[in-house]
Amino acid sequence: MIGKRGRAARVRYGLGAALGVMSMTGIALAQDAGGDAALVARGSYLATAADCAACHTAPHGGKPFAGGYGIASPLGSIYASNITPSKVAGIGNYTEAQFSRAVREGIRGDGAHLYPAMPYTSYAKLTDQDIHALYAYFTHEVRPVDERAPVTQLPFPFNLRFSMMFWNALYLDNSRFAPDPSKSAEVNRGAYLAIALGHCDTCHTPRNVMMAEIGGKELGGASLGSWIAPNVTPDPVSGIGNWSSDDLFRYLKTGDVPGKAQAAGPMAEAIEHSFQHLTDDDLKAIVAYVRQVPAIRDGADSRPRDSFGVASGREAVIRGAPGTLDNGEKLFSGDCAACHQPGGQGSKDAYYPQLFHNAAVGASTPDNLIATILEGVDRTVGGQHVFMPGFSRGSYVDELSDQDVADVGNYVLTQFGNPAVKISAADVASIRHGGPKPLLARVGGYIVPAMVGAAIVLLALIGLVVARRRKA
Template sequence: MIGKGTRAASVRYVLGAALGMASMTGVALAQDAASDALVARGRYLATAADCAACHTAPHGGKPFAGGYGIASPLGSIYASNITPSRTAGIGNYTEAQFSSAVREGIRGDGAHLYPAMPYTSYAKLTDQDIHALYAYFTHEVRPVDERAPATQLPFPFNLRFSMMFWNALYLDNSRFTPDPAKSAEVNRGAYLAIALGHCDTCHTPRNVMMAEIGGKELGGASLGSWIAPNVTPDPVSGIGSWSSDDLFRYLKTGDVPGKAQAAGPMAEAIEHSFQHLTDDDLKAIVAYVRQVPAIRDAADRKSRDSFGLASGREAVIRGAAGTLDNGEKIFTGDCAACHHPSGGGSKDGYYPQLFHNTATGASIPDNLIAAILEGVDRTVNGQHVFMPGFSHGSYVDELSDQDVADVANYVLTQFGNPAVKVSVADVVSIRNGGPKPLLARVGGYIVPAMVAGAVVLLGLIGLIVARRRKA
């Protein structure tokens, strides 16, 4: 699909550009020259790549005007304005500069981007697709002349040039090449899932330098408050027990009754990106995901969507006021009105069941805790699914760390994986943005650490950095 139409479009673009050159210059030339089909292709690619997830601020931000602070373990990284504004955006970018930014993480002014921008994934994008994205961002996206806030990370992460060395180690700047041993659908899926959808950005664990670990693709990783789970085809630790239809439905709607509901960043990905992809493209992603190497966590006994059963407690506890422990009391007071005292959810599925639910069956309870604290917010196909959060500022009920731990443990015991326990410290951690990776914890010490472990060149620069610190 990507092939023919796009190539034809780009041929038209080149011809158009050549014809227009005599009388027009600059952006005006390109505007006339870009064909509707090319721009439409770019729009679809931008959706598949979910550029808006970061570059359009939530709750009414102007499209692609940036300003959204992406919570990273190292501090907020502000998405830039990528509208074609000449003063605040990328209006002055040539296509080559655009390409460098997207695929190599180098801004128009030469400065390095942080890998919060998933350029290590986008590096796989084809030239044709970069061309279409450029056409879309320069011709259809409306310019917004408002500068996004500058990102200010603490030392040493504020030294953007240090990303040069990180890139030298971790950026594979080669384009996607189809694997002839795999079907066209799987290859298409691989391109969609990695080059565009950058699934790996969240689902692949990272090493101490925050680079994705080879051999662990899609094996699951912490995103801070939320976990991007193992989505390899292992039947116990991954999604091997799901049918292709289940996976398709999940990507299309974020809701597979009796298995999982999307929340947090995955809800955003479905809302902004996946639900808008063609069915064929979603099927291709499913086909790809189902054939990546399976990864098993030896501690897992059964799949995370297979735990628990309905509760019959309601008939037992009524008339016994004051006898419930705190977790059960909060469950029946704050959860049962929607999820039903049985935990079975509502008949129409708007309120999901709590047993046979990946949030309660996972071996790591982060997504359960995060859902209780932050709620669920997902608009798919015009339907707004909304669960209120119960953290500070909740309109419904503000729960303490102890309350959240108690109700999470009750839910895990009653409906989920009873071997998993939530402590107050776990809740405090999720409330504060989740476990911090080593890089964030060691902060400035990472420079000498890099010196010790890296190549000679890196060591030299490390010394320079150290000298600058003294100066």
């Protein structure tokens, strides 16, 4: 295995040199990058595009990249490392080769395996040039912080970091991004941004039982716990084939396309911290890429999720189940109508969005509607704060019970959305406790099964060795 890696590295660096891209050791780089402001700026942009800060900066005023953020998992917290250039607490002693191995192969400077809470399976696609720029940025611009991040301590067998080797052997595709010559330069650029850096696929592509992405299902939609990252393939019924390129561009830049969809939860965070800061050309490239992935149709869908509903009459009274509706309607007028209006048409300036022709309300699963009611919307884009209060425990507006959320949700569904979808109190309870908080939903969802998988393989191997010894 080491031999293979060594060869791959040689080929890579050989190619890099052939292209005139300097391959160099950390020492050579230090002299080089110091004078190369453009390289450092490029690294800074890449760190934003890849959203390194999402995990490596603790929320509520944590020092940039000093780590300390605990990714909650049922096995215990996994702490993101301090990746400032501190020599005592961070990665100040990392050479570029060590940095590259950590980011693209999940192997720390001291040789230990990282847990896949660090998304190295995505970053494996990063080019050498981009790793070089990231390294320059982290060593020359990020300010060193000499405070150690908390140490991750998981119970046996998950504390055996080398067990990740087995999962890696199966699922880490350690090959760099390769442009598809049959596609335009723009589509290839978009694919690189979407997969290696923006990693749309980590959220929107479904995973198998070992939590590796399922081939052929790219961007076909996946549950992240409380939220669903919908099907965004170009299928006109199940995906976003009815969106224009401008709609998709606008969504990624602002999170709001009136009459179609708004971004809350993990998507809002990705837009706020990463996508809104990309150049327009890069966003257009992502759009070009997303619009040409193979369309995926779900037989259960009959029409696009943003095509349901009209401004309300009293239709719901006829369609809805009596009894539940009363409470739902009452809650709607008390808790929602002030902003979304009694007829669901939102405010004139569309700051408060309309609820008909709204993807969260027309989807064939109610998860995102429930999650929105519980958690609200909180997104700062282009200096504007978009805010809807949540109605879960601790809400300063109104604490709704599971049954209340189901009732008001059902009212919204029958009145403005997909009337075939029904919400039960149990659905709400499950979303309420539905796993990870938005910020890290994308890793929380798969880290644990991945580690369980690796641990099972490890225990099976230990079992085999023990069995053999007994025989002998």
